[in-house]
Amino acid sequence: MKRKVAAIDGSGRGLCIEEEVPDLGAGEVLVEVRASLISPGTELGGAKKMRAEPDPARKPRPFGYTNAGVVAEVGAGVEQYRPGQRVACMGGGYALHADWAVVPQNLCVPVPDGVGFDAAAAVHLAATGLHAVRRTAPLYGENGLVVGLGIVGQFAAQFAQLSGCHILGVDHYARRREMALSTGIEAVVDAGSEDPVERAGAFTAGYGMDFGIVAFGGEASDAFEGIYRSLKQAPDTHRMGRIVLVGGARVTHGFGSALGNVDVRSAARTGPGYHDEDYERGRDYPRVFVEWPTQRNLAECLRAMAAGKLQVEPLYTHRFSLDQVAAAVDVLVENPAEALGVLFKP
DSSP, X not given: OEEEEEEEOTTSOEEEEEEEOOOOOTTEEEEEEEEEEOOHHHHHTTHHHHHHSOOTTSOOEEOOOEEEEEEEEEOTTOOSOOTTOEXXXXXXXXXXXXXXXXXXXXXXXXXXXXXXXXXXTTHHHHHHHHHHHHHHOOOTTOEEEEEOOSHHHHHHHHHHHHTXXXXXXXXXXXXXXXXXXXXXXXXXEETTTSOHHHHHHHHTTTSOBSEEEEOSOEEOHXXXXXXHHHBEEOTXXXXXXXXXXESSEEOOOOOGGGTOEEEEEEEOTTSTTTTOHHHHTTOOOOTTTOSSOHHHHHHHHHHHHHTTOSOOGGGEEEXXXXXXXXXXXXXXXXXXXXXXXXXXXX
């Protein structure tokens, strides 16, 4: 059976290709995809450079890692799902922008009543934001700074507030700041014209930030330094708090006395289990030791959507068919100030 798949060619342009649907293996499910969401940073981060320095010999590369659809068939050993069941799926190389996908069962999760395919398609990025917030170890009433209001940053800010924290979001793009406010984030800062450190002092009534999240990739030393200077300061002048980095951020900063008593933490993807093939295909971790593996984080994201707590639709700006891959890639690469959540509707 053939399927349509979104791909990026050697010139950084999107195109729709046709290929065979992978064979259904043990512990996997075949999904008829109804919606998929582009992750602009991870999936298209190199597209702009490729447009400036094209490589005509490079073969088109399928992309995508978060989608939702209906189970069509299950492989050997799959007992969690049945044909006709609605599921949200994740995973690079699995949950592609395609009309059919073969996905390991523990990288899928049932979609609850009241959650549409469009919202459920955000599950991988939502779980990435949730895991980042878990890494901050939030306490009710704490103050947090989220720098970068892309999709993951938006979800991280929402989950931090759902944990009872007060969140100040920072971004250069006005539309992203407006989106954050529309989903209930308490306050935002224009990174291009305002001083986040000064705003953080006023926002926290002088207490200082308890934690910060760097929610974008690339060079992030300035953002890291801004979070550091926003954190609580002890009488001995040392800063205290936690800084979490999610995504491919690069930071140069001194440690020891130059950083004070600040915990720097990395948040890797969606939580334990992703990229463990045995886990992905059905073997669970001991729940008493691994409380929040990937599949449980996925389920919590959908549960929050079903309860009306996690706002997804306000983050969507465009919808395209798979045949319109070129336009979808163009709008994200060429117009990031106006495009954020871009969906494919196979």
